[in-house]
Structure formats: C-alpha cells, structure tokens
Amino acid sequence: MEWLTALLLGGVVGLDATSFPQAMYSRPFVAGALGGLVVGRPVEGALIGVLLEFFSLPILPFGAAGYPEGGTAAVASTVAYVWATDGFHPDMLFLAVSFGLVLSHVSGYSVRLLRIRNGRAVGQGDQAAPIEPRSVERGHLLAMGLDFLRGALVTAVGTALMAICLFAASHSGWALPLASINVLGVATLAMIGGSLTIFGTVRERLVSFVLGAAATAVAVWVL
C-alpha cells in the first residue's frame, strides 16, 4: 500500500508542477517531506527535500524554457532512501540526493516529451480553425491526465532504480573517503551562492546577502 501511495503522490506532484493547480506542493522540500510521511520517516524526507530544493531554487521557469523537475525526484529519492536504510545513514543520504539530481533531469525531459505530444495533439499554431468545445475539453483533460501518469511513472521507475542502487551500495559497503554529509553541505552552500542572481545582479544584492548572513550569525551566536 505504501508504494501505491508514493506513486499517487508522484502523480499529484508531477501534475502540480505545471498543469494544475501550481500550489507548489511540487517543490522538492514539500514533496520530499510528504514522501517521507508516506514511508514513515518525514524528517529525513524533509532533509532530502531541503537539499534538493537548494538545487532547484536558481531554476526559473521563464517562457518555454526546459528545466529539471525536482518534486517527483524528491519523492523517489526519499522513498528509495527509506526503503534501503534502517535509520539515518549519511552515505546513503548522499547517494539518494545525488541520484535525485539525475532523476530531476530525466523528469524534466519527460515534461518536454509530453509538451511535444501535446503540441501534436492540440496545437494549431496561428491557424484559427473552428473547434468543437467538447473536443477542447477532452483534449485538455487528457493532457492533464497524461501529466499525472507521467509524474507517477517517473516516480515509480525512479524509486525502483534508486532503491536497487542504494541496496547494492549499502550491501557492498559503499562509502566516501570524505564525510558525505559535509560534502552535501558544501555543495548546498555553492547552490545558495548561485541562487543570489534570482533577485538581481550580484552588485545589487550582495550587501543584502551579507547583512542577512551577518545578522543570522550574530543571532546564532547569542542564542
């Protein structure tokens, strides 16, 4: 039953990202926590989601740009990680997040394929020909249904492949020669720096960034 709930969650998350209703439960940190809730370890799900979120943050869906989809990847990473481990395991967390980043590209590509399919099915460019209203409704709802299935499929396949890889890595004693949680921390810090340009040029925003960091450092030190 757990896998079915995770699969449905993947579908709903995939649908939310672009099609409906864009309430942002498809953001990786929300989707990761919800995936963790499904398999009974929401804290680690939230942590995987938070780490993937920082990789998604600088990606802005402007215009017709293609982009990685982090929500379904967060669900798959979380579920696979929980299935492959008994408790907190930094090395497996590192693998789950890294595989999640790869899956987010695959998921983004599946969005692109669906958009090409939609274009063939419903697109008429700038040619205005009469269309039966019912066929618009059917075509639109079918496209949304396919988006749901796409999200569920990416989640299912991604979870299965990741779980196999994590089980194999766990049983073969895979480990990094470095503290893997610190590596993830440094990678996330690089993404935090890389996200500054969302808000404008570095010259415009660096002072605000440094002030925020300094004020928080003082608060952490005092408290």
Add this chain to the structure above:
Amino acid sequence: MMHRRSRMHRVFLRSFAVQGSWNFETLVGYGFAFALLPALRVVYRGRPDALAAAVGRHARLFNTHPYLAPIALGAVARLEAEDTSPEVIERFKAAVRGALGGLGDQLVWAGWRPVCILGALALFLAGAPWWSGLLAFLVVYNAGHLGLRLWAFQLGWKESTGIAATLRSSWIWDAERALRAIGPALLGACAVLLAAGHAPVLERLPLDWLTIGAVAVALGVVAGGRVRRPVEAILLALILIGFLWSGR
C-alpha cells in the same frame, strides 16, 4: 445575471488549469480556450458554429504567467460579452501576452515564490519541527497565490482593455522591489543556518569544511545558476570515487 456570475466562477476555477495542455505550438493557447469556454457558451448560446469559431480563435498561440492569466481571461470574457469584434480581441491578446508573462515571472517566480521558500527553509535549518516550515510555506504562499489570482480576475473583468494603465500604477512594482530586497537576506541567513547545523540530523560544519563552504558560496555567487552543472558533476564523480575507495 446569476447565470453569468456562476459561469464566471467557472472561468476563474478553470484558470487554475490553464497550463494543463502546455505545448510548444500554442503555449497556453489551448488552455486559455478551455478556461474561457463557460463564458463563451453564454455569449454564443444557440449559435454552435459561432461558438466553435470563437473557441478556434482562442485556442491559438497565447502565453502568459499562469497566476496572471485571470487578468486576460476576465478582460476577454468581458470583451466577448460586449460583442467586441474578433480583430480587436486578438489585438488585445497580442498586446498583453508578453507583458503579463514578464510581470508574473518577475513578481512570482523571481520574487514571491523564492522568498516564501527561503523563509520555510530557514525555519527548517533553524531547527523548527519539520512540518512547521512546510505548513507555513503552503499557507502563506497560497494566500498570496489565491489573492493574486482573485485580484487579477476582478481587474481583468472590471478594466478590460484599460488594464495597462492600472497595472502601470499598481502595487505590484512596490511588492516586486520589496521581495527582491528580502530574498538575498534570507539566502544569507540560510547559508549561516546550514553551516551552524541546527537542523535535524545535520551537524555544525567543522572549521576546515567551513572554509571550503565559504569558497563554495563565493564561487556560486560568481557563477550564478550555472553552478548547478559543475556541482552535480562533482557529486557524480564522488560516487565513482566512492566505488573505487570501497573496493580497495
């Protein structure tokens, strides 16, 4: 009147799915026709050929930000209800599609959304319960999301072709400026909180790692969003190194 009002509610509700059939041929054009259909059915009642022609016109190429699509939907529904000529409606749609897209991208995708996300991430990294940031994000973000969509729909219906003047003097520009000032400060806060290790299962970064982390932040600032690819490549390379290390 009541009938028309209920139809307009349906247009508003369908606007949440305006991107449901997003494609590279008509962008959100097909979804726009889908969302507008309840209003078109009232305007063209008893005239199926005219209705099919109107649906065909509205299913053509169109693009907008999904949260500001209700402005265009409200305005076009009003123009259709007033029996405005198709040429005028097409010119109006062509005029607003770029403007609404750009405005929504800056206000929502590069303002409201990252600020709300960073607020939630900061809560998690500060050690708050895992659900608190998530709940706060969904409630606060969607209060703004729903409020913006409602405002946009009412504005479109009320102002119709006069929306440009209202948008030029609206609160949106002040909000965008404020969000762009708050966002970087929250990013800085998240960097420190992550390094401080207050979040569940995370630990404070040791001094040598903290130094590497500071360099990573600086490199990220210089590279911008392009930093993702090299960071991903390093993580994948480390997986291979892990295999070699473990198999010694």
